[in-house]
Amino acid sequence: MGFDRNQLIESLCNGIQNEATVAYYLLLDNRFRVSSGYLGAEFQETVDSGLNHMHPSEPLSPALGHRMTGYMDYQGLTQLGLRGQSPAERKWALGLQSRAHPREIMTEVLKALQELNVCWKKIGHYNMKCRWIPGIPGHLEGMVNNAVHSSHYFGDESSIIENDGIIKSPNVIKFELQLYKTPEEKYLLDLQRVQGPQFVFLDLCATFLTQLRVL
Amino acid sequence: MNNNQYGQVHDEVTVMGFEVPRSPDSSYNNVYPGSEDEARDPPVAPPHLQNTLLSHPASRENSGSLPLPQNVILNHLCIENREAPRSVVALGFTHRFHSKYVTVVLYKPVPRRGS
Numbered sequence: 001m002g003f004d005r006n007q008l009i010e011s012l013c014n015g016i017q018n019e020a021t022v023a024y025y026l027l028l029d030n031r032f033r034v035s036s037g038y039l040g041a042e043f044q045e046t047v048d049s050g051l052n053h054m055h056p057s058e059p060l061s062p063a064l065g066h067r068m069t070g071y072m073d074y075q076g077l078t079q080l081g082l083r084g085q086s087p088a089e090r091k092w093a094l095g096l097q098s099r100a101h102p103r104e105i106m107t108e109v110l111k112a113l114q115e116l117n118v119c120w121k122k123i124g125h126y127n128m129k130c131r132w133i134p135g136i137p138g139h140l141e142g143m144v145n146n147a148v149h150s151s152h153y154f155g156d157e158s159s160i161i162e163n164d165g166i167i168k169s170p171n172v173i174k175f176e177l178q179l180y181k182t183p184e185e186k187y188l189l190d191l192q193r194v195q196g197p198q199f200v201f202l203d204l205c206a207t208f209l210t211q212l213r214v215l
Numbered sequence: 216m217n218n219n220q221y222g223q224v225h226d227e228v229t230v231m232g233f234e235v236p237r238s239p240d241s242s243y244n245n246v247y248p249g250s251e252d253e254a255r256d257p258p259v260a261p262p263h264l265q266n267t268l269l270s271h272p273a274s275r276e277n278s279g280s281l282p283l284p285q286n287v288i289l290n291h292l293c294i295e296n297r298e299a300p301r302s303v304v305a306l307g308f309t310h311r312f313h314s315k316y317v318t319v320v321l322y323k324p325v326p327r328r329g330s
Contacts, residue, residue: 091270091295091296092267092269092270092293092294092295092296092305092307093265093270093293093294093296094264094265094267094288094291094292094293095291095292095293095294096294102256102257103248103250106247106248107247110245110247114245119240119243119244119245120243120245121242121243121244121245121246122246122248125255125257125258126248126257126258129238129243130243131240131243174238178257178258179257180257180258180259180260180261181256181257181258181259181260182259182260183259183260187257188260190260190264190291190292191291191292192290192291192292193290193292193308193310194290198308198310198319199319199321202292202306202307202308202319202320202321202323203321203323205292205306206304206306206321206323209294209304209306210325210326215301215304215325
């Protein structure tokens with residue numbers, strides 16, 4: 001990785017924290033998946049703060065957001081603390097889960113999409129097809145409080161071509177969302193990319209989750 | 216080829232009778248579902264959707280090989296479980312590029328909400 005071996009050993013022995021030692025510990029933890037050490041410290045911290053957040057006491061979040069967060073809290077805790085599993089084995093789950101009423105979920109989801117200038121149409125039962133074009137004025141850049149994000153990320157929209165009055169952009173994102181019912185009396189919102197660059201889609205999803213207040 | 220909604224891949228073949236229906240921009244009407252639309256429960260979640268490669272356990276030997284993903288999970292969004300309040304969100308999905316499969320993950324800081 002380009003670090004000086006002797007310097008690294010010296011830093012490690014002296015307990016100095018620098019780029020080299022951080023890299024070393026991260027690699028070490030990744031290789032052995034221990035629950036102590038560099039990542040272990042993080043684990044302890046998050047369990048402590050996590051326990052405080054199990055109690056429903058956030059008056060500011062809307063009902064749906066709170067319920068979704070509540071579920072994800074629970075799942076995170078059982079993975080990290082109560083079941084004694086290795087914290088480095090972070091689990092990934094498909095989509096978003098919620099215990100709210102399906103109609104309520106759809107309303108909140110579509111409202112969040114509308115606020116982000118995402119268009120949709122119904123294509124099936126609890127099934128929408130959505131479309132979004134980055135860089136449209138009055139849009140995402142204004143919503144997200146991040147000047148750096150808007151200045152260079154979406155870059156050059158001079159590639160938008162007008163064709164018979166229809167604006168085409170090579171970065172148009174299309175995705176489908178489908179709400180499912182799970183066996184555990186919960187509902188699962190599944191998002192599937194249909195078209196568009198991978199990272200633009202993921203970034204849109206991150207913004208969507210923020211807008212939905214589940215983060 | 217330009218109308219192929221699923222294509223960024225140029226070797227897509229269209230099969231007679233299986234063409235992708237046209238989806239003009241104007242068809243996106245932003246209609247909120249009415250009460251009669253959602254009288255029934257949503258469909259039951261298919262169990263195989265949960266089989267994301269992202270949750271595949273890492274082997275100690277670091278052999279570097281993963282099983283092939285099932286077609287059904289491709290392009291479906293996965294979210295990493297993290298403790299709340301999270302400062303970073305990790306999102307990912309697996310997609311196909313020609314004959315290979317690529318899993319992409321985005322780590323993004325969560326914007327802090329003002330009181």
